[in-house]
Amino acid sequence: MVLDAGRIFCYYLFMRWFVRKEKGIKSKEKKPIPDGVWVKCDSCGEILYRKELEKNLWVCPRCSYHFRISHKKYLEMLLDEGTFKEKDGNLAPVDFLKFKDYPKKIEKSMKNTGLKDAIICGEGKIEGMDVEICVMDFKFIGGSMGSVVGEKVKRAIYRAKERKVPLIIVNASGGARMQEGILSLMQMAKTASALNLLAEEKVPYISILTNPTTAGVMASYASLGDAVIAEPGALLGFAGPRVIQQTIKQELPPGFQRSEFMLKHGMIDMIVERKNLKKTVVTLLRHFLNK
Amino acid sequence: MAFVLDFEKPIVELEKKIEELKAAAEAGNIELEDEIKRLTQKVEKLRKEIYQNLTRWQRVQLARHPDRPYTLDYISQIFTDWVEFHGDRLFADDPAVVAGFAKLDGETFTIVGHQKGRTTKEKLERNFGMPHPEGYRKAMRIMKLGAKFGRPVISFVDTPGAFPGIGAEERGQALAIAENIRDMAVLPVPIIVVVTGEGGSGGALAIGVGDVVLMLEHAIYSVISPEGCASILWRDAKYAPDAAEALKLTAPDLLELGVIDEIIPEPPGGAHRDLKLTAERIKKAIKKHYSRLKKVSPDKLIRKRIEKYGKMGIYKEE
Incomplete structure (x- = not known):
């Protein structure tokens, strides 16, 4: 029986399967799709023209399914053009436990994302307002939090505190990174404790939850925003659905742990569609800063 | 002993033999002293051999031993005047967490801890020591209540993990944990944590x-259970012993990584073989660290605590 908390990143495949089943899409429909021109919606199965989808911020025009997008897209979407300056991009993971296949996984993820770890941090402007921003990338070992992610979040918190500018974190993570053992768990304490310093200086922190944000990241900084915003349909929670199902041996209710479920249970402030994300962040910052 | 682990068996068998010999010697007035002495030496040697070379998986088994002392056992041995508080004032009382106040050398401490059950009925009632959000919220409520009166905190950690269930998710398991971590970091009183069994x-x-995290010699503390890790890595929980090795979750491992401050040695054979002695050692360690921490100002305690966690992690700057 898996009873764990530091839930790791393996829900990705499960989640996709879950969504498809829910919408009754049969895998028989698989047709070869020429790469680069057409994209099939993971949720409703609609074949979509890539350029159109791109224009729609990777949200299915038919069913509103929010495709998972890279850290680059979020930076483009949220920040004023050309204002992003990366910080701590030189921090890289170390396989200090000599953990099975970890160096291979790091190497592959680096290639896939162009990042040295699962988060990019830096400063930028939103509608002219200075912010510190961090964006996680699920493609880097499931967005898992090891020493580098924890350290970069901590440093972003300290920069926000020093400069007295708001902090924005876009989350996408399966939790703490198993391959760095107990030190991954300690990143929860590192980040959550540092957030006290930000609160002391009355610097706002907005947490944006994307699909998925679970376990160690959800149980630390992702949950602790002054405002907690979720994209529609994101898987949010502590334990993964598979673990819960194995433990309680019951069917999970439909929509369990999705953004809409979390909103209903009072765990997040609002659900915001991608196209309204920047506008919402700006409005919130203006409220918090009384600007 | 109610329950014997595989690697405990040779020791337990020898001990039984010694007891038999002693009984026989008494009953029949036979001279068996030499034999008893020889066997006693043998059992000591065997115990040393086995316990000095425990694999990580064997330590996991010791940490989960059904006879291992639990939080309330330690509280009754170490403290006096224990008063338990209940409920998070929001939803319910969670029996998987105990919280309250007790005295040690005339001084009142706030005490929180996970609580496992001994009998089947108790195990179910305590949910095998796996808290719901209300358990964490109760613990934080009592820690804050104690801090109002300047009372330092002793926290006993022994849980397989936070409970993964529907209700737990509905009531914000992740949020409860996040808030506790954040708020404990700035609690203006000394906090001494003792990991006694499973750090899930x-x-x-x-x-x-x-401020100080102590760990019993055979306790474990891990980011994920060996079973959970094995089912991800090897798609099968039966490789848990390999996962335990990979995760480096024992007290010596954690001391080396700088996550804990001190290992409290257990009596020969583990904490369950001698509750009194184990509790005595925990008490001594608490007193030692508290006498130092009580002299530190609340502001400095908090600053140092945040700094301490801020330093944890291994990475490179390229």
């Missing part, structure tokens, strides 16, 4: 942030 990931850390 976020479910342990939720009451595990402190």
